[in-house]
Amino acid sequence: MSLILCLETTTTNCSVALSQMGKTIALKEDLSEGYSHGELLHQYIAAVLKEAGYSLKDLNAVAVSKGPGSYTGLRIGVSSAKGLCYAHEIPLIAIETLKSLASQVNLEGIQNIIPLLDARRMEVYSAVYDSAFAEIRETRAEIIDENSFTEYLDRGKTVFIGNGVEKFKSICKHSNALFIIDALPSAREMASLAEHAFQDKKIEDLAYFEPYYLKDFMVTQPKKKS
Numbered sequence: 001m002s003l004i005l006c007l008e009t010t011t012t013n014c015s016v017a018l019s020q021m022g023k024t025i026a027l028k029e030d031l032s033e034g035y036s037h038g039e040l041l042h043q044y045i046a047a048v049l050k051e052a053g054y055s056l057k058d059l060n061a062v063a064v065s066k067g068p069g070s071y072t073g074l075r076i077g078v079s080s081a082k083g084l085c086y087a088h089e090i091p092l093i094a095i096e097t098l099k100s101l102a103s104q105v106n107l108e109g110i111q112n113i114i115p116l117l118d119a120r121r122m123e124v125y126s127a128v129y130d131s132a133f134a135e136i137r138e139t140r141a142e143i144i145d146e147n148s149f150t151e152y153l154d155r156g157k158t159v160f161i162g163n164g165v166e167k168f169k170s171i172c173k174h175s176n177a178l179f180i181i182d183a184l185p186s187a188r189e190m191a192s193l194a195e196h197a198f199q200d201k202k203i204e205d206l207a208y209f210e211p212y213y214l215k216d217f218m219v220t221q222p223k224k225k226s
Contacts, residue, residue: 003018003019004059004191005018006191007080009077010185012031012070012073014037015188016047017186017190022191026051027048028051029187061085061198061203062084064078067097067213068117068213069117069185074213078209078211096193099115099129100190101183101184104189105161111155112129112158113128114158116162118163125141126140139214144167144168145171150174158178160178160180162184
């Protein structure tokens with residue numbers, strides 16, 4: 001019986017789930033707009049374990065959403081996951097954030113699923129999946145315009161999901177476009193993905209694993225006082 005702790009911290013949603021044999025059995029998350037990962041993550045870990053009647057020593061693995069997403073959120077999630085794995089000598093599983101987000105879509109008759117995470121201004125993190133959630137275009141950071149994703153929209157109904165959708169909806173007029181606005185990645189959808197990875201022994205190297213930032217972290221220097 002596999003018991004996997006799932007951590008999702010790539011956006012403003014601080015989300016923790018406990019999965020058993022690929023099914024979510026406990027979930028705790030904060031969907032507010034503020035970044036509260038540093039304060040809440042370990043509280044939520046303790047809460048889901050207590051709710052399900054387990055402890056850290058019962059875990060078989062820890063799964064973490066690997067990005068792309070918030071630099072700070074990714075650092076907190078990955079650091080916490082690696083620390084738990086090291087302390088309890090259990091494997092680390094990395095889950096593609098955009099695939100997890102795409103997994104929230106449950107609609108019939110669609111051709112493509114395109115998760116969009118806000119990357120500031122008119123830029124988004126995106127990938128393209130078919131209706132079976134197989135990746136058909138790799139993850140990118142890209143600036144969107146009215147012609148973005150036309151090759152996929154021309155093939156059939158295409159669902160856009162994520163907190164980057166609203167900016168695209170305002171400029172996309174294609175009749176095949178469907179929009180799920182403001183959805184955020186959640187640890188809930190990580191359960192089945194983590195179970196498949198665990199069974200297939202797709203395990204990360206604790207010493208070398210790093211989050212998938214996709215873009216360089218930019219630090220703005222404060223202006224000098226005159």
